[in-house]
Amino acid sequence: MKKAGQINILTFDIEEWYHFDIFSTEDTWLNYPSRVDLYLPRVLDKLDELNTKATFFCLGWIARTYPDVLKRIRQRGHEIACHSDKHFFVREMTPESFNDDLRMALDSIENVTGEKAVSFRAPAFTISEDATWAFEVLAQNGIESDCSIFPTTRSFGGFPSFGEAVPTLVKYKDYTLKEFPINTGEVLGKQFVFGGGGYFRLFPYRLIKRLMNKSDYNMTYLHMRDFDYEQPRFKHLSGMRYFKSYYGIKGAYPKFEKMLTDYKWINVEQAVQQINFEEVKQITLT
Ligand SMILES: [Zn+2]
Known part of the structure:
Protein backbone atom coordinates (compact mmCIF):
# COMPACT_ATOMS: atom_id res chain seq x y z
CA MET A 1 0.00 0.00 0.00
CA LYS A 2 1.39 3.41 -0.92
CA LYS A 3 -0.19 5.89 1.46
CA ALA A 4 -0.41 9.48 0.16
CA GLY A 5 1.89 11.86 2.00
CA GLN A 6 3.63 9.06 3.83
CA ILE A 7 7.39 9.44 4.17
CA ASN A 8 9.40 6.21 4.27
CA ILE A 9 13.15 6.56 4.61
CA LEU A 10 15.44 3.73 3.59
CA THR A 11 18.80 3.54 5.36
CA PHE A 12 21.50 0.92 5.91
CA ASP A 13 24.32 0.86 8.43
CA ILE A 14 27.45 -0.31 6.65
CA GLU A 15 29.64 -2.23 9.07
CA GLU A 16 30.92 -5.79 9.37
CA TRP A 17 28.91 -8.63 10.93
CA TYR A 18 31.08 -8.40 14.05
CA HIS A 19 30.94 -4.65 14.72
CA PHE A 20 27.81 -4.89 16.87
CA ASP A 21 29.70 -7.05 19.36
CA ILE A 22 30.77 -4.84 22.24
CA PHE A 23 33.57 -7.24 23.21
CA SER A 24 35.44 -7.31 19.90
CA THR A 25 38.21 -4.76 19.41
CA GLU A 26 39.95 -3.24 16.43
CA ASP A 27 43.04 -5.52 16.71
CA THR A 28 40.88 -8.61 16.31
CA TRP A 29 38.61 -7.33 13.53
CA LEU A 30 40.89 -8.23 10.64
CA ASN A 31 41.24 -11.80 11.93
CA TYR A 32 37.57 -12.29 11.12
CA PRO A 33 36.44 -13.00 7.55
CA SER A 34 34.92 -10.02 5.75
CA ARG A 35 31.23 -10.40 4.88
CA VAL A 36 30.15 -6.80 4.34
CA ASP A 37 30.06 -7.23 0.57
CA LEU A 38 28.15 -10.54 0.30
CA TYR A 39 24.61 -9.13 0.22
CA LEU A 40 25.45 -5.62 -0.95
CA PRO A 41 25.50 -6.38 -4.72
CA ARG A 42 21.99 -7.81 -4.68
CA VAL A 43 20.71 -4.96 -2.49
CA LEU A 44 22.18 -2.42 -4.93
CA ASP A 45 20.68 -4.27 -7.92
CA LYS A 46 17.26 -4.37 -6.29
CA LEU A 47 17.41 -0.64 -5.52
CA ASP A 48 18.34 0.09 -9.15
CA GLU A 49 15.48 -2.08 -10.36
CA LEU A 50 13.02 -0.09 -8.22
CA ASN A 51 14.72 3.22 -9.01
CA THR A 52 15.09 3.83 -5.28
CA LYS A 53 17.84 5.76 -3.51
CA ALA A 54 18.92 4.96 0.05
CA THR A 55 21.25 6.46 2.63
CA PHE A 56 24.18 4.26 3.65
CA PHE A 57 25.68 5.15 7.05
CA CYS A 58 29.26 3.90 6.75
CA LEU A 59 31.94 3.44 9.37
CA GLY A 60 35.13 5.41 8.69
CA TRP A 61 36.95 2.14 9.40
CA ILE A 62 35.07 0.51 6.49
CA ALA A 63 36.00 3.46 4.23
CA ARG A 64 39.69 2.92 4.97
CA THR A 65 39.62 -0.88 4.94
CA TYR A 66 37.24 -1.53 2.02
CA PRO A 67 37.11 1.76 0.04
CA ASP A 68 35.67 -0.05 -2.97
CA VAL A 69 32.46 -0.78 -1.01
CA LEU A 70 31.76 2.95 -0.55
CA LYS A 71 32.77 3.76 -4.12
CA ARG A 72 30.30 1.29 -5.57
CA ILE A 73 27.45 2.51 -3.36
CA ARG A 74 28.15 6.11 -4.37
CA GLN A 75 28.45 5.22 -8.08
CA ARG A 76 24.89 3.90 -7.96
CA GLY A 77 23.68 7.33 -6.80
CA HIS A 78 23.04 6.66 -3.09
CA GLU A 79 23.88 8.97 -0.21
CA ILE A 80 27.03 8.11 1.72
CA ALA A 81 26.61 9.15 5.34
CA CYS A 82 28.60 8.61 8.53
CA HIS A 83 28.14 5.92 11.21
CA SER A 84 31.17 7.01 13.35
CA ASP A 85 34.66 5.65 12.85
CA LYS A 86 34.96 2.56 15.03
CA HIS A 87 31.44 1.97 16.28
CA PHE A 88 32.03 3.31 19.81
CA PHE A 89 28.92 4.21 21.80
CA VAL A 90 28.56 8.00 21.91
CA ARG A 91 27.18 8.11 25.46
CA GLU A 92 30.33 6.36 26.71
CA MET A 93 32.67 8.90 25.05
CA THR A 94 33.72 12.43 26.00
CA PRO A 95 32.98 15.34 23.64
CA GLU A 96 36.71 15.35 22.79
CA SER A 97 36.98 11.64 21.99
CA PHE A 98 33.73 11.73 20.02
CA ASN A 99 35.05 14.71 18.07
CA ASP A 100 38.28 12.83 17.24
CA ASP A 101 36.40 9.69 16.17
CA LEU A 102 33.94 11.67 14.05
CA ARG A 103 36.69 13.69 12.32
CA MET A 104 38.59 10.53 11.49
CA ALA A 105 35.42 8.98 10.04
CA LEU A 106 34.44 12.04 8.00
CA ASP A 107 37.98 12.42 6.61
CA SER A 108 38.17 8.73 5.69
CA ILE A 109 34.82 8.88 3.91
CA GLU A 110 35.70 12.07 2.05
CA ASN A 111 39.04 10.56 0.97
CA VAL A 112 37.13 7.78 -0.77
CA THR A 113 34.10 9.62 -2.20
CA GLY A 114 35.51 13.13 -2.65
CA GLU A 115 32.44 14.48 -0.83
CA LYS A 116 31.66 15.46 2.73
CA ALA A 117 29.07 13.34 4.52
CA VAL A 118 26.33 15.55 6.02
CA SER A 119 24.13 12.91 7.66
CA PHE A 120 25.04 10.89 10.75
CA ARG A 121 23.78 7.93 12.77
CA ALA A 122 25.37 7.00 16.09
CA PRO A 123 26.27 3.34 16.68
CA ALA A 124 23.36 1.63 18.45
CA PHE A 125 21.43 4.95 18.63
CA THR A 126 23.63 6.01 21.55
CA ILE A 127 22.94 9.75 21.55
CA SER A 128 20.88 9.40 24.69
CA GLU A 129 19.50 12.02 27.10
CA ASP A 130 22.87 12.23 28.87
CA ALA A 131 24.79 12.77 25.60
CA THR A 132 23.04 15.79 24.05
CA TRP A 133 26.48 17.48 23.80
CA ALA A 134 26.95 15.29 20.74
CA PHE A 135 24.72 17.64 18.73
CA GLU A 136 27.25 20.44 19.19
CA VAL A 137 30.09 18.18 18.02
CA LEU A 138 28.06 17.02 15.02
CA ALA A 139 27.13 20.58 13.97
CA GLN A 140 30.72 21.81 14.38
CA SER A 155 19.54 -1.37 26.63
CA PHE A 156 22.21 1.13 25.53
CA GLY A 157 20.34 4.34 26.34
CA GLY A 158 17.46 5.67 24.29
CA PHE A 159 15.77 9.06 24.45
CA PRO A 160 12.27 8.58 25.92
CA SER A 161 11.69 12.34 26.50
CA PHE A 162 11.98 13.03 22.74
CA GLY A 163 8.27 12.36 22.32
CA GLU A 164 6.66 11.73 18.98
CA ALA A 165 9.07 10.17 16.47
CA VAL A 166 8.69 12.49 13.50
CA PRO A 167 11.19 14.63 11.56
CA THR A 168 12.16 17.37 14.01
CA LEU A 169 14.36 20.46 14.27
CA VAL A 170 16.71 20.01 17.21
CA LYS A 171 18.19 23.13 18.77
CA TYR A 172 21.20 22.80 21.03
CA LYS A 173 23.01 25.98 22.11
CA ASP A 174 23.47 27.99 18.88
CA TYR A 175 23.16 24.97 16.64
CA THR A 176 20.20 23.58 14.73
CA LEU A 177 20.10 20.11 13.21
CA LYS A 178 17.47 18.15 11.37
CA GLU A 179 16.60 15.00 13.27
CA PHE A 180 15.11 11.88 11.69
CA PRO A 181 14.45 9.60 14.68
CA ILE A 182 13.73 5.92 14.40
CA ASN A 183 9.96 5.38 14.74
CA THR A 184 8.13 2.89 16.89
CA GLY A 185 4.90 0.96 16.53
CA GLU A 186 2.56 -0.32 19.21
CA VAL A 187 2.17 -4.06 19.69
CA LEU A 188 0.12 -5.30 22.67
CA GLY A 189 0.42 -1.93 24.40
CA LYS A 190 4.21 -1.71 24.08
CA GLN A 191 6.31 0.39 21.70
CA PHE A 192 8.68 -1.48 19.39
CA VAL A 193 11.21 -0.35 16.83
CA PHE A 194 10.58 -2.54 13.81
CA GLY A 195 12.46 -0.80 10.97
CA GLY A 196 15.60 -2.91 11.36
CA GLY A 197 17.52 -5.25 13.63
CA GLY A 198 15.89 -7.82 15.91
CA TYR A 199 12.22 -6.89 15.67
CA PHE A 200 12.36 -6.40 11.91
CA ARG A 201 13.56 -10.00 11.68
CA LEU A 202 11.23 -11.28 14.41
CA PHE A 203 7.94 -9.68 13.32
CA PRO A 204 6.00 -11.32 10.48
CA TYR A 205 5.71 -9.11 7.40
CA ARG A 206 1.97 -8.60 7.85
CA LEU A 207 2.62 -7.03 11.27
CA ILE A 208 5.38 -4.79 9.89
CA LYS A 209 2.98 -3.67 7.16
CA ARG A 210 0.23 -2.95 9.67
CA LEU A 211 2.62 -0.84 11.78
CA MET A 212 3.97 0.98 8.71
CA ASN A 213 0.48 1.74 7.41
CA LYS A 214 -0.47 3.35 10.72
CA SER A 215 2.42 5.82 10.57
CA ASP A 216 3.00 8.83 8.28
CA TYR A 217 6.73 8.49 8.87
CA ASN A 218 8.80 5.31 8.81
CA MET A 219 12.57 5.10 9.25
CA THR A 220 14.59 1.93 8.68
CA TYR A 221 18.05 0.83 9.85
CA LEU A 222 19.05 -2.30 8.00
CA HIS A 223 22.40 -4.09 8.08
CA MET A 224 23.91 -6.63 5.70
CA ARG A 225 24.13 -8.99 8.70
CA ASP A 226 20.32 -8.85 9.02
CA PHE A 227 20.24 -10.84 5.74
CA ASP A 228 23.34 -13.01 6.18
CA TYR A 229 22.20 -16.33 7.65
CA GLU A 230 25.62 -17.94 7.22
CA GLN A 231 27.48 -15.41 9.36
CA PRO A 232 29.56 -16.81 12.26
CA ARG A 233 27.74 -16.60 15.61
CA PHE A 234 29.14 -15.04 18.80
CA LYS A 235 28.56 -17.73 21.40
CA HIS A 236 29.40 -15.44 24.35
CA LEU A 237 26.26 -13.31 23.92
CA SER A 238 23.67 -13.73 26.67
CA GLY A 239 20.50 -15.71 25.89
CA MET A 240 18.25 -12.78 25.00
CA ARG A 241 20.94 -10.88 23.15
CA TYR A 242 21.96 -14.00 21.20
CA PHE A 243 18.32 -14.55 20.24
CA LYS A 244 17.84 -10.90 19.23
CA SER A 245 21.10 -10.89 17.26
CA TYR A 246 20.41 -13.94 15.15
CA TYR A 247 16.67 -14.65 15.10
CA GLY A 248 14.88 -14.65 11.76
CA ILE A 249 17.85 -13.94 9.49
CA LYS A 250 16.86 -16.59 7.00
CA GLY A 251 13.53 -14.93 6.15
CA ALA A 252 14.81 -11.36 6.39
CA TYR A 253 15.98 -10.80 2.81
CA PRO A 254 12.70 -11.84 1.12
CA LYS A 255 10.83 -9.75 3.71
CA PHE A 256 13.04 -6.77 2.89
CA GLU A 257 12.37 -7.15 -0.85
CA LYS A 258 8.62 -7.23 -0.24
CA MET A 259 8.83 -4.13 1.92
CA LEU A 260 10.88 -2.35 -0.77
CA THR A 261 8.37 -3.21 -3.47
CA ASP A 262 5.21 -2.47 -1.47
CA TYR A 263 6.15 1.08 -0.45
CA LYS A 264 7.73 4.16 -1.92
CA TRP A 265 11.12 4.90 -0.32
CA ILE A 266 13.40 7.91 -0.25
CA ASN A 267 16.75 8.59 1.38
CA VAL A 268 17.68 11.21 3.99
CA GLU A 269 18.94 13.63 1.34
CA GLN A 270 15.61 13.46 -0.53
CA ALA A 271 13.64 13.75 2.73
CA VAL A 272 15.50 16.98 3.59
CA GLN A 273 14.33 18.41 0.26
CA GLN A 274 10.75 17.17 0.58
CA ILE A 275 10.01 18.22 4.14
CA ASN A 276 9.33 21.85 5.02
CA PHE A 277 11.40 22.16 8.18
CA GLU A 278 9.71 25.42 9.10
CA GLU A 279 6.59 23.44 9.84
CA VAL A 280 7.95 20.44 11.74
CA LYS A 281 8.18 19.78 15.46
CA GLN A 282 10.96 21.68 17.25
CA ILE A 283 12.77 20.66 20.38
CA THR A 284 15.37 22.59 22.38
CA LEU A 285 17.84 20.39 24.21
CA THR A 286 20.06 21.42 27.10
ZN1 LIG B 1 26.05 0.03 13.73
Whole structure:
Protein backbone atom coordinates (compact mmCIF):
# COMPACT_ATOMS: atom_id res chain seq x y z
CA MET A 1 0.00 0.00 0.00
CA LYS A 2 1.39 3.41 -0.92
CA LYS A 3 -0.19 5.89 1.46
CA ALA A 4 -0.41 9.48 0.16
CA GLY A 5 1.89 11.86 2.00
CA GLN A 6 3.63 9.06 3.83
CA ILE A 7 7.39 9.44 4.17
CA ASN A 8 9.40 6.21 4.27
CA ILE A 9 13.15 6.56 4.61
CA LEU A 10 15.44 3.73 3.59
CA THR A 11 18.80 3.54 5.36
CA PHE A 12 21.50 0.92 5.91
CA ASP A 13 24.32 0.86 8.43
CA ILE A 14 27.45 -0.31 6.65
CA GLU A 15 29.64 -2.23 9.07
CA GLU A 16 30.92 -5.79 9.37
CA TRP A 17 28.91 -8.63 10.93
CA TYR A 18 31.08 -8.40 14.05
CA HIS A 19 30.94 -4.65 14.72
CA PHE A 20 27.81 -4.89 16.87
CA ASP A 21 29.70 -7.05 19.36
CA ILE A 22 30.77 -4.84 22.24
CA PHE A 23 33.57 -7.24 23.21
CA SER A 24 35.44 -7.31 19.90
CA THR A 25 38.21 -4.76 19.41
CA GLU A 26 39.95 -3.24 16.43
CA ASP A 27 43.04 -5.52 16.71
CA THR A 28 40.88 -8.61 16.31
CA TRP A 29 38.61 -7.33 13.53
CA LEU A 30 40.89 -8.23 10.64
CA ASN A 31 41.24 -11.80 11.93
CA TYR A 32 37.57 -12.29 11.12
CA PRO A 33 36.44 -13.00 7.55
CA SER A 34 34.92 -10.02 5.75
CA ARG A 35 31.23 -10.40 4.88
CA VAL A 36 30.15 -6.80 4.34
CA ASP A 37 30.06 -7.23 0.57
CA LEU A 38 28.15 -10.54 0.30
CA TYR A 39 24.61 -9.13 0.22
CA LEU A 40 25.45 -5.62 -0.95
CA PRO A 41 25.50 -6.38 -4.72
CA ARG A 42 21.99 -7.81 -4.68
CA VAL A 43 20.71 -4.96 -2.49
CA LEU A 44 22.18 -2.42 -4.93
CA ASP A 45 20.68 -4.27 -7.92
CA LYS A 46 17.26 -4.37 -6.29
CA LEU A 47 17.41 -0.64 -5.52
CA ASP A 48 18.34 0.09 -9.15
CA GLU A 49 15.48 -2.08 -10.36
CA LEU A 50 13.02 -0.09 -8.22
CA ASN A 51 14.72 3.22 -9.01
CA THR A 52 15.09 3.83 -5.28
CA LYS A 53 17.84 5.76 -3.51
CA ALA A 54 18.92 4.96 0.05
CA THR A 55 21.25 6.46 2.63
CA PHE A 56 24.18 4.26 3.65
CA PHE A 57 25.68 5.15 7.05
CA CYS A 58 29.26 3.90 6.75
CA LEU A 59 31.94 3.44 9.37
CA GLY A 60 35.13 5.41 8.69
CA TRP A 61 36.95 2.14 9.40
CA ILE A 62 35.07 0.51 6.49
CA ALA A 63 36.00 3.46 4.23
CA ARG A 64 39.69 2.92 4.97
CA THR A 65 39.62 -0.88 4.94
CA TYR A 66 37.24 -1.53 2.02
CA PRO A 67 37.11 1.76 0.04
CA ASP A 68 35.67 -0.05 -2.97
CA VAL A 69 32.46 -0.78 -1.01
CA LEU A 70 31.76 2.95 -0.55
CA LYS A 71 32.77 3.76 -4.12
CA ARG A 72 30.30 1.29 -5.57
CA ILE A 73 27.45 2.51 -3.36
CA ARG A 74 28.15 6.11 -4.37
CA GLN A 75 28.45 5.22 -8.08
CA ARG A 76 24.89 3.90 -7.96
CA GLY A 77 23.68 7.33 -6.80
CA HIS A 78 23.04 6.66 -3.09
CA GLU A 79 23.88 8.97 -0.21
CA ILE A 80 27.03 8.11 1.72
CA ALA A 81 26.61 9.15 5.34
CA CYS A 82 28.60 8.61 8.53
CA HIS A 83 28.14 5.92 11.21
CA SER A 84 31.17 7.01 13.35
CA ASP A 85 34.66 5.65 12.85
CA LYS A 86 34.96 2.56 15.03
CA HIS A 87 31.44 1.97 16.28
CA PHE A 88 32.03 3.31 19.81
CA PHE A 89 28.92 4.21 21.80
CA VAL A 90 28.56 8.00 21.91
CA ARG A 91 27.18 8.11 25.46
CA GLU A 92 30.33 6.36 26.71
CA MET A 93 32.67 8.90 25.05
CA THR A 94 33.72 12.43 26.00
CA PRO A 95 32.98 15.34 23.64
CA GLU A 96 36.71 15.35 22.79
CA SER A 97 36.98 11.64 21.99
CA PHE A 98 33.73 11.73 20.02
CA ASN A 99 35.05 14.71 18.07
CA ASP A 100 38.28 12.83 17.24
CA ASP A 101 36.40 9.69 16.17
CA LEU A 102 33.94 11.67 14.05
CA ARG A 103 36.69 13.69 12.32
CA MET A 104 38.59 10.53 11.49
CA ALA A 105 35.42 8.98 10.04
CA LEU A 106 34.44 12.04 8.00
CA ASP A 107 37.98 12.42 6.61
CA SER A 108 38.17 8.73 5.69
CA ILE A 109 34.82 8.88 3.91
CA GLU A 110 35.70 12.07 2.05
CA ASN A 111 39.04 10.56 0.97
CA VAL A 112 37.13 7.78 -0.77
CA THR A 113 34.10 9.62 -2.20
CA GLY A 114 35.51 13.13 -2.65
CA GLU A 115 32.44 14.48 -0.83
CA LYS A 116 31.66 15.46 2.73
CA ALA A 117 29.07 13.34 4.52
CA VAL A 118 26.33 15.55 6.02
CA SER A 119 24.13 12.91 7.66
CA PHE A 120 25.04 10.89 10.75
CA ARG A 121 23.78 7.93 12.77
CA ALA A 122 25.37 7.00 16.09
CA PRO A 123 26.27 3.34 16.68
CA ALA A 124 23.36 1.63 18.45
CA PHE A 125 21.43 4.95 18.63
CA THR A 126 23.63 6.01 21.55
CA ILE A 127 22.94 9.75 21.55
CA SER A 128 20.88 9.40 24.69
CA GLU A 129 19.50 12.02 27.10
CA ASP A 130 22.87 12.23 28.87
CA ALA A 131 24.79 12.77 25.60
CA THR A 132 23.04 15.79 24.05
CA TRP A 133 26.48 17.48 23.80
CA ALA A 134 26.95 15.29 20.74
CA PHE A 135 24.72 17.64 18.73
CA GLU A 136 27.25 20.44 19.19
CA VAL A 137 30.09 18.18 18.02
CA LEU A 138 28.06 17.02 15.02
CA ALA A 139 27.13 20.58 13.97
CA GLN A 140 30.72 21.81 14.38
CA ASN A 141 31.83 19.05 12.01
CA GLY A 142 29.35 19.97 9.28
CA ILE A 143 26.67 17.37 10.01
CA GLU A 144 23.24 18.73 9.02
CA SER A 145 20.95 15.72 9.58
CA ASP A 146 21.09 13.26 12.44
CA CYS A 147 19.36 9.86 12.63
CA SER A 148 20.52 8.76 16.10
CA ILE A 149 17.47 9.29 18.28
CA PHE A 150 15.70 6.22 19.65
CA PRO A 151 12.64 7.82 21.26
CA THR A 152 11.99 5.11 23.86
CA THR A 153 14.18 3.19 26.32
CA ARG A 154 16.63 0.55 25.16
CA SER A 155 19.54 -1.37 26.63
CA PHE A 156 22.21 1.13 25.53
CA GLY A 157 20.34 4.34 26.34
CA GLY A 158 17.46 5.67 24.29
CA PHE A 159 15.77 9.06 24.45
CA PRO A 160 12.27 8.58 25.92
CA SER A 161 11.69 12.34 26.50
CA PHE A 162 11.98 13.03 22.74
CA GLY A 163 8.27 12.36 22.32
CA GLU A 164 6.66 11.73 18.98
CA ALA A 165 9.07 10.17 16.47
CA VAL A 166 8.69 12.49 13.50
CA PRO A 167 11.19 14.63 11.56
CA THR A 168 12.16 17.37 14.01
CA LEU A 169 14.36 20.46 14.27
CA VAL A 170 16.71 20.01 17.21
CA LYS A 171 18.19 23.13 18.77
CA TYR A 172 21.20 22.80 21.03
CA LYS A 173 23.01 25.98 22.11
CA ASP A 174 23.47 27.99 18.88
CA TYR A 175 23.16 24.97 16.64
CA THR A 176 20.20 23.58 14.73
CA LEU A 177 20.10 20.11 13.21
CA LYS A 178 17.47 18.15 11.37
CA GLU A 179 16.60 15.00 13.27
CA PHE A 180 15.11 11.88 11.69
CA PRO A 181 14.45 9.60 14.68
CA ILE A 182 13.73 5.92 14.40
CA ASN A 183 9.96 5.38 14.74
CA THR A 184 8.13 2.89 16.89
CA GLY A 185 4.90 0.96 16.53
CA GLU A 186 2.56 -0.32 19.21
CA VAL A 187 2.17 -4.06 19.69
CA LEU A 188 0.12 -5.30 22.67
CA GLY A 189 0.42 -1.93 24.40
CA LYS A 190 4.21 -1.71 24.08
CA GLN A 191 6.31 0.39 21.70
CA PHE A 192 8.68 -1.48 19.39
CA VAL A 193 11.21 -0.35 16.83
CA PHE A 194 10.58 -2.54 13.81
CA GLY A 195 12.46 -0.80 10.97
CA GLY A 196 15.60 -2.91 11.36
CA GLY A 197 17.52 -5.25 13.63
CA GLY A 198 15.89 -7.82 15.91
CA TYR A 199 12.22 -6.89 15.67
CA PHE A 200 12.36 -6.40 11.91
CA ARG A 201 13.56 -10.00 11.68
CA LEU A 202 11.23 -11.28 14.41
CA PHE A 203 7.94 -9.68 13.32
CA PRO A 204 6.00 -11.32 10.48
CA TYR A 205 5.71 -9.11 7.40
CA ARG A 206 1.97 -8.60 7.85
CA LEU A 207 2.62 -7.03 11.27
CA ILE A 208 5.38 -4.79 9.89
CA LYS A 209 2.98 -3.67 7.16
CA ARG A 210 0.23 -2.95 9.67
CA LEU A 211 2.62 -0.84 11.78
CA MET A 212 3.97 0.98 8.71
CA ASN A 213 0.48 1.74 7.41
CA LYS A 214 -0.47 3.35 10.72
CA SER A 215 2.42 5.82 10.57
CA ASP A 216 3.00 8.83 8.28
CA TYR A 217 6.73 8.49 8.87
CA ASN A 218 8.80 5.31 8.81
CA MET A 219 12.57 5.10 9.25
CA THR A 220 14.59 1.93 8.68
CA TYR A 221 18.05 0.83 9.85
CA LEU A 222 19.05 -2.30 8.00
CA HIS A 223 22.40 -4.09 8.08
CA MET A 224 23.91 -6.63 5.70
CA ARG A 225 24.13 -8.99 8.70
CA ASP A 226 20.32 -8.85 9.02
CA PHE A 227 20.24 -10.84 5.74
CA ASP A 228 23.34 -13.01 6.18
CA TYR A 229 22.20 -16.33 7.65
CA GLU A 230 25.62 -17.94 7.22
CA GLN A 231 27.48 -15.41 9.36
CA PRO A 232 29.56 -16.81 12.26
CA ARG A 233 27.74 -16.60 15.61
CA PHE A 234 29.14 -15.04 18.80
CA LYS A 235 28.56 -17.73 21.40
CA HIS A 236 29.40 -15.44 24.35
CA LEU A 237 26.26 -13.31 23.92
CA SER A 238 23.67 -13.73 26.67
CA GLY A 239 20.50 -15.71 25.89
CA MET A 240 18.25 -12.78 25.00
CA ARG A 241 20.94 -10.88 23.15
CA TYR A 242 21.96 -14.00 21.20
CA PHE A 243 18.32 -14.55 20.24
CA LYS A 244 17.84 -10.90 19.23
CA SER A 245 21.10 -10.89 17.26
CA TYR A 246 20.41 -13.94 15.15
CA TYR A 247 16.67 -14.65 15.10
CA GLY A 248 14.88 -14.65 11.76
CA ILE A 249 17.85 -13.94 9.49
CA LYS A 250 16.86 -16.59 7.00
CA GLY A 251 13.53 -14.93 6.15
CA ALA A 252 14.81 -11.36 6.39
CA TYR A 253 15.98 -10.80 2.81
CA PRO A 254 12.70 -11.84 1.12
CA LYS A 255 10.83 -9.75 3.71
CA PHE A 256 13.04 -6.77 2.89
CA GLU A 257 12.37 -7.15 -0.85
CA LYS A 258 8.62 -7.23 -0.24
CA MET A 259 8.83 -4.13 1.92
CA LEU A 260 10.88 -2.35 -0.77
CA THR A 261 8.37 -3.21 -3.47
CA ASP A 262 5.21 -2.47 -1.47
CA TYR A 263 6.15 1.08 -0.45
CA LYS A 264 7.73 4.16 -1.92
CA TRP A 265 11.12 4.90 -0.32
CA ILE A 266 13.40 7.91 -0.25
CA ASN A 267 16.75 8.59 1.38
CA VAL A 268 17.68 11.21 3.99
CA GLU A 269 18.94 13.63 1.34
CA GLN A 270 15.61 13.46 -0.53
CA ALA A 271 13.64 13.75 2.73
CA VAL A 272 15.50 16.98 3.59
CA GLN A 273 14.33 18.41 0.26
CA GLN A 274 10.75 17.17 0.58
CA ILE A 275 10.01 18.22 4.14
CA ASN A 276 9.33 21.85 5.02
CA PHE A 277 11.40 22.16 8.18
CA GLU A 278 9.71 25.42 9.10
CA GLU A 279 6.59 23.44 9.84
CA VAL A 280 7.95 20.44 11.74
CA LYS A 281 8.18 19.78 15.46
CA GLN A 282 10.96 21.68 17.25
CA ILE A 283 12.77 20.66 20.38
CA THR A 284 15.37 22.59 22.38
CA LEU A 285 17.84 20.39 24.21
CA THR A 286 20.06 21.42 27.10
ZN1 LIG B 1 26.05 0.03 13.73
